Amino acid sequence: MKQMVHDAARRARSAATVLAQASRAEKDAALIAMAEALVAATEEILAANALDVAGAREEGTPENVVDRLSLDAGRVAAFADGVRQVAALPDPVGEVVRGSSLPNGLELRQIRVPMGVIGMIYEGRPNVTADAAAICLKAGSASLLRGSRNAARSNAAIVAVMRDALAATGLPADLIQAIAADDRSSATHLMQARGLVDLVIPRGGAGLIRAVVEESTVPVIETGTGNVHVYVDADADLEMALDIVVNSKTQRTSVCNAAESLLVHANIAEEFVPKIVAALHERDVLIHGDASFQAADPSIVPVTEEDDATEFLASEISARVVDSLDAAIDHIRCYSSGHTEAIVTRSLASAQRFTRGVDSAAVMVNASTRFTDGGEFGFGAEIGISTQKLHARGPMGLREMTTTTYLVTGDGQLR
Template sequence: MKEHVHDAARRAREAAAVLALATRADKDAALIAMAEALVQSTGRILEANDADVAAARADGTPENVIDRLALDEGRVTSFAQGVRDVAALPDPVGEVVRGSTLPNGLELRQIRVPMGVIGMIYEGRPNVTADAAAICLKAGNASLLRGSRSAARSNAVIVEIMREAVAATGLPADVVQAISAEDRSTATHLMQARGLVDLVIPRGGAGLIRTVVEESTVPVIETGTGNVHVYVDADADLDMALDIVINSKTHRTSVCNAAESLLVHKAVADEFLPRVVAALREHGVVIHGDPAFMAVDPAVQAVTEEAYATEFLASEISARVVGSVDDAIAHIRRYSSGHTEAIVTRSLEAAHRFTRGVDSAAVMVNASTRFTDGGEFGFGAEIGISTQKLHARGPMGLQEMTTTTYIVTGDGQVR
């Protein structure tokens, strides 16, 4: 298996060298061809995905995980459109980050260049296969895509379709490759292919991410879990707050930008708690609440420290009344995974204090947490949401998949 992975990486390096010289027109033509091929092959993709979903259900996989795995015509159309959106974006390669003329006359430019070969190790969610391939290609990188065994059939078909489309436009098919998920060792070999792979990005549950971060010898951009909070301030518009809480929690529960914890200022608790508890229960959400929430409805379960720290990825939420915006910030800094936090308030002072006080990749003011997404941010698609602080943070699009080089131009200067 090691040689299989390393051979794929070698071919990816050769393909990346060709891709580095490709024009924007070349890359965009390949992306448009990929998008069209995905739509035209929807039937093939759904047939493979049906088999993956059936196998997952037979294995007793929880429904929230099934939701991330399952595709339908709308989801295929959506990720194909994401590929088109990436094609429509400016090419980051060659962008001048900064430039100047030094006192000795040397002209200095720092420009964006491709990373080279990027490995993705991810769970479920076959849409990631298309998103990652598209972003890597546009940024001039070859991609090695190691999805989960549960989505093996779906991923294999999606990659095959994209490779055929890329090759038809004249670029090397090996700019997109799938790494087999039949053996767990392939993930290890990918994350330890130092010298062949330039960057590894894990995307999935906490266990997967921790394993890649701890065991990889290739540089890693860590995409974190989403223990996401919504704080309803004393000066909140409560109708707005209700809409934001419900959308953040129930729009799609199995994704990392769904709200997992609700904090409510004590000044509005008497009015807001009955409304939000009723609305959450109407949507089938199990509430793990403090005594104030439990007093509203006997169905509210007693909250625990574990619940406060949990990314449920399901119709569950932890809930607590706090005494101030500072109390909300302290709670978030203790339990948050650093993904997304939201405040609902009409107070500029409270909003400013909150956005400065929490330490997360994205902070929403009077907006749903579900907007933390590359597509929603106008990035076309995303390769993941980084919760680390080095190089990339938040939804990662094209620029985050590049590095830089310095071009220094002179007319004979010596030191």
């Protein structure tokens, strides 16, 4: 298995060298061809996905995981459209980050260049296969895609379609490769292929991300789990708050930017809590609530500290009443995964205190947490949402998939 992974990485490095010389027009043509091929192969992709979904259900996979795995024609069209959106975005390669003329006459420029070979290790969600391949390609890098075993047929079908499209446009098919998922060691060999792979990005549950961060010898960009909070302030517009909480929690429950924790200021709890409890119960959301929430509805499950720290990825939410904005901030800093937090308030001072007080990759003021997304931010398809504090934080698009080189131009200067 190690030899197989390393051979794939060597082919990827060779292909990336070719891609580094390609023009934007050539990369965009390849991306458009990939998008068209994905749409044309919808039935083939759905047939492979149906086998994956059936296998997952036979194994007793939770329905929220099955939802992330499942494809239909609309979802295939959506990730194909994401590939087209990437093609339409400016090419980050060659972009000048900064530049200056030094006193000795040297011209200094910091420019964006490709990473080289990027490994993705991810769970479920076959759309990630297309998203990651497209972003890596546009950013000038080859991608090694190690999806999960339960999505193996779907991922293989998607990769095969994209490789054929690449070859038809004259770029190396080995710019996109699937790494076998039937043996866990393939992920280990990918994340330890230092010198062959330039960057590894894990995308999935907390266990996967922790394993990659702890075991990898290749540099890692950590994408985090989403224990996402919505705080309803004392000065909130309560109708707006209802809409934002419901949308954040229920628009799609199995994604990392869905709300998992609700905090309500005590001053408006008597009026707001019964309303939000009714609204969430109407949508079959199980509430893990404190005494104030249980008083509104005895059927509410008592909240625990474990609930406070849980990313449910399902129709469940933890809920508490807090005495102050500072108490909300303290709670969030204690339990948040650093993904997204939201405040609903009409007070500019409260909004400013909240945005300065929490420490997350994205902070929403009077908006749904579901907007933390590369597509919604205008980045095109995203490769993941980083919760670390290094060069990439938040939704990672094209620029985050490049590194930089300093280009120094002189006229014979000597030191």
